[in-house]
Amino acid sequence: MVEYLQQYGIIRSKKVAEVMEAIDRGLFVPGGSPPYVDSPMQIGYNATISAPHMHATCLELLKEHLQPGMHALDVGSGTGYLTACFAMMVGPQGRAVGVEHIPELVTSSIENIKKSAVASLLNEGSLSVHVADGRLGWPDLAPYDAIHVGAAAPEIPQPLIEQLKPGGRMVIPVGTVFQDLKVVDKKLDGSVKIRSETSVRYVPLTSRAAQLHNY
Ligand code: SAH
Numbered sequence: 001m002v003e004y005l006q007q008y009g010i011i012r013s014k015k016v017a018e019v020m021e022a023i024d025r026g027l028f029v030p031g032g033s034p035p036y037v038d039s040p041m042q043i044g045y046n047a048t049i050s051a052p053h054m055h056a057t058c059l060e061l062l063k064e065h066l067q068p069g070m071h072a073l074d075v076g077s078g079t080g081y082l083t084a085c086f087a088m089m090v091g092p093q094g095r096a097v098g099v100e101h102i103p104e105l106v107t108s109s110i111e112n113i114k115k116s117a118v119a120s121l122l123n124e125g126s127l128s129v130h131v132a133d134g135r136l137g138w139p140d141l142a143p144y145d146a147i148h149v150g151a152a153a154p155e156i157p158q159p160l161i162e163q164l165k166p167g168g169r170m171v172i173p174v175g176t177v178f179q180d181l182k183v184v185d186k187k188l189d190g191s192v193k194i195r196s197e198t199s200v201r202y203v204p205l206t207s208r209a210a211q212l213h214n215y
Pocket of ligand 1: 045047048049050075076077078079080081082099100101102105132133134135150151203204205206207208211
């Protein structure tokens with residue numbers, strides 16, 4: 001899978017190749033689904049684990065902001081796959097936080113992470129996953145060098161912009177039917193620059209009730 005993503009130029013760095021080799025997607029995909037096929041998979045609760053090429057794209061966009069010791073927030077952490085990748089990159093001195101609003105997914109993501117190469121970081125406390133509305137971010141560990149949002153918001157939630165550190169970067173899909181993956185850079189003077197990276201299709205960043213009842 002990693003070789004395929006390298007061949008197609010989606011993984012461009014050694015760092016991202018290494019982390020995607022180390023965090024085995026097979027541990028995060030529900031039993032019965034083929035884990036190394038480049039496509040999203042249903043994980044229940046109207047949620048999906050993103051396709052490997054989307055995980056790789058986001059890791060490439062965020063890698064400079066996931067250096068050892070940095071703080072990373074993964075909103076809509078789902079299976080926990082990217083949270084685990086972030087934890088490996090920021091290491092024991094950093095903090096990787098997942099926020100997910102479906103309690104059952106938080107529980108299963110913690111089980112997945114416990115089987116993975118970053119289980120020790122979960123025990124030591126540099127990696128954590130919480131049940132909460134990710135549109136509000138996770139103020140306790142702000143500001144963040146890197147924020148990833150794994151579900152599409154109609155517009156960028158203000159609390160997430162506020163919790164981004166000057167010099168930090170957020171990657172967030174924005175839109176309803178047509179969505180763009182936006183790259184939000186907060187400059188050192190606090191000003192914010194936003195550009196579109198590519199067209200994408202994510203599940204919505206919404207309320208728990210709307211997600212479970214499909215409205
Ligand atoms: N990166 C995850 C993506 C999971 S799909 C992965 O690859 O496994 C998007 C996730 O966002 C779903 O799990 C969904 O439950 C969650 N989500 C949607 N709206 C949310 C909200 N307001 N707060 C927290 N999580 C939310």
